[in-house]
Amino acid sequence: MNYENILISQENGIGTITINRPKKLNALNKATIAELHSAFDSLNKDANTKVIIITGSGEKAFVAGADISEFADFSVEQGTELARNGQKTLFDFVENLSTPVIAAVNGFALGGGLELAMSTHFRLASDNAKMGLPEVSLGVIPGYGGTQRLPQLVGKGKAMEMVMTAGMIGAEEAKQSGLVNHVVPQEELLPLAHKIANKIMRNSSVAIAHAIKAVNDNFKDGVNGYQTEITQFGICFGTEDFKEGTTAFLEKRKADFPGK
Known part of the structure; x- marks a missing residue:
């Protein structure tokens, strides 16, 4: 455009x-x-x-x-x-x-x-x-x-x-x-x-996206931001970024996040 x-x-x-x-x-x-x-x-x-x-x-x-x-x-x-x-x-x-x-x-x-x-x-x-x-x-x-x-x-x-x-x-x-x-x-x-x-x-773009939603929900009327955090936290466990981040930590190396 x-x-x-x-x-x-x-x-x-x-x-x-x-x-x-x-x-x-x-x-x-x-x-x-x-x-x-x-x-x-x-x-x-x-x-x-x-x-x-x-x-x-x-x-x-x-x-x-x-x-x-x-x-x-x-x-x-x-x-x-x-x-x-x-x-x-x-x-x-x-x-x-x-x-x-x-x-x-x-x-x-x-x-x-x-x-x-x-x-x-x-x-x-x-x-x-x-x-x-x-x-x-x-x-x-x-x-x-x-x-x-x-x-x-x-x-x-x-x-x-x-x-x-x-x-x-x-x-x-x-x-x-x-x-x-x-x-x-x-x-x-x-x-x-x-x-x-x-x-x-340097960090996980997927995790950052979930963090943005959780922080924003704290300021939305009628929305329980704590519940959003729990949900978004759980979702992260099913991502490739979580697998890479935790594996890299345990292997004492820098994470190479795939953004998925």
């Missing part, structure tokens, strides 16, 4: 998606959301892709928000459908991918941009990054999962403050709040993402 708004590459087990709308500070519009869904889906289905990194083009923005011009005149029904379709197509989709997804936040991550970063499995940030959910300053609330994922990451009180003030926080404050895991100078951001991705790839 030819993409107009994103760049996609795959090398040495790492798939990289770069949102490429620099004149719009990589703002999300419907077309970009659709392209991102396609790219994530394609990489997730590629057995050679073990980790996915998502970042923004340029040095200013990861994603500076949504393209407001697309929905400024929407009705209640259209607004509801916008949020529902967006969450299903991209944000929930990314969160539940079986392939680990790392967000490399290289600048502004505002509104839908922060919501996209929060839907990934964890986040790294450059030291110039700024993050926030400014939607209430436009008379609306975050609609792509922001009111749900932000409290999970930073706690209810901090999330309430960020949403109500519509303000931005810097990279270091984001790290202290648990919103991002690491902060580095911009030129070190992608190298760090690759370094962590390589650490992930």
Whole structure:
């Protein structure tokens, strides 16, 4: 598929998606959301892709928000459908991918941009990054999962403050709040993402997929995450990766996981 708004590459087990709308500070519009869904889906289905990194083009923005011009005149029904379709197509989709997804936040991550970063499995940030959910300053609330994922990451009180003030926080404050895991100078951001991705790839991709499901279920209403863990733990015993991992351990050698 030819993409107009994103760049996609795959090398040495790492798939990289770069949102490429620099004149719009990589703002999300419907077309970009659709392209991102396609790219994530394609990489997730590629057995050679073990980790996915998502970042923004340029040095200013990861994603500076949504393209407001697309929905400024929407009705209640259209607004509801916008949020529902967006969450299903991209944000929930990314969160539940079986392939680990790392967000490399290289600048502004505002509104839908922060919501996209929060839907990934964890986040790294450059030291110039700024993050926030400014939607209430436009008379609306975050609609792509922001009111749900932000409290999970930073706690209810901090999330309430960020949403109500519509303000931005810097990279270091984001790290202290648990919103991002690491902060580095911009030129070190992608190298760090690759370094962590390589650490992930030493392990069983099958086990990681089961771990993602178990961790995610802890945050789903009405789902018993402990039961999910028990089930996923048991499933692992029937995999080739489990046989290889335990055999390698007992033989005191490095495991060569087949990913099955």
